[in-house]
Amino acid sequence: MKHRGHSYRNSVAGRSLETHAGIGGTSFVAHMRCSRCPCVGTRNLRAIMPPEHIDRKFLQAGWSLDPHTCPDCLKQASQERKTMSAKPSPTAMRAQAQMFTMLQTHFDTDKGAFAKEWSDDRVATETGLAKALVVEFRQTCFGELKEPDEVRALRSDISALETLARETNASFAAEIASLRTRLAAISSRWGA
Structure with missing residues (x-):
């Protein structure tokens, strides 16, 4: 396998590769440094892969390549774009x-x-x-819409009449209850 043009093995453009000897054999860890922040992403590899395949692993993990941008910086840039307002057209x-x-x-x-x-x-x-x-x-x-004075006055009159109607109905109901009580008392004396 040629390693001459391998950007990870040659530590080119924020990429690097670590080799670890282990019990089950050699393992590899690919690193990519974000161009916007100090974040360094890692991908574990079982074998040395071509740089394009390692790049694909970082893309699948949410990175952007050339320039290398970590998922957090991509999210922040996306939010900044959303908050920026576009310049309105002359017609607008x-x-x-x-x-x-x-x-x-x-x-x-x-x-x-x-x-x-x-x-x-x-x-x-x-x-x-x-x-x-x-x-x-x-x-x-310029302010909120306000009700005209005549509408406010009508609402006030309606509210006052509703209150009067409730009070009157309560008074009538009390008087009817009183009359029924008197009727029941008279009926019991008369024997009906």
Whole structure:
């Protein structure tokens, strides 16, 4: 077997190979050093294999080759890519500017209400943006929707009437129970 071009035996590019004499024969341990952190991966071998086969063992263990990157660094790089936001296109930026202008013009932050015939749906439709994006932007930059005073007053009236109805029903039920008790007392004296 030729060892001349064997990258593990020659310790090339972060690769290395250890030989251990043992009772059952010689064993080999292939090492690969991560190019991003101090991690060194190991793979136990029964015999010296071609470098491509040893590389495949590291790939199966989750490593990336050329540059050598351990599974932890790959996971971290993947998470960093997910957290990076992509630059919006010029069309998206124009739509967002248009959304901002519409919200500024048609949303009263003090009242927490849109002008007549305006809503998150209409802003989303006119700008071509998702309604969820419009709602999130409005809530963050301009505020939450608030109930109009007349709706709040109606809710208060309904609540007061419901309370009055419960109290009245309880009063009627108590009066009916009292009348039944009186009836039962009179009926027992009369012999019915």
